Amino acid sequence: MWKRQNKFLLPGDFVLKNWEDMTLRQLQQAVEDAHPTIFDNETLYPSYRTPVRQLTTKEAIMRDYGCLEYIPESVYRTYRGAMEVGTS
Numbered sequence: 001m002w003k004r005q006n007k008f009l010l011p012g013d014f015v016l017k018n019w020e021d022m023t024l025r026q027l028q029q030a031v032e033d034a035h036p037t038i039f040d041n042e043t044l045y046p047s048y049r050t051p052v053r054q055l056t057t058k059e060a061i062m063r064d065y066g067c068l069e070y071i072p073e074s075v076y077r078t079y080r081g082a083m084e085v086g087t088s
Contacts, residue, residue: 014070031052050064
């Protein structure tokens, strides 16, 4: 993995970096945690993506949310938010 510590991005910032070692439930929870919640803890997903709980295989989750393997969560949230409001 990382040979030296990067002062800007820590290895823990990549939500799905070990997705192959995670269970389906852990994978679903990690994706949910990377998205903001509204109202009664309802997860807010991008309008163009399937809610993660409707995806029943790890491969399907990685097909829709695989960018979380190599994009830090903070960058993903910022970019996703910009996409939703149409500013990117």
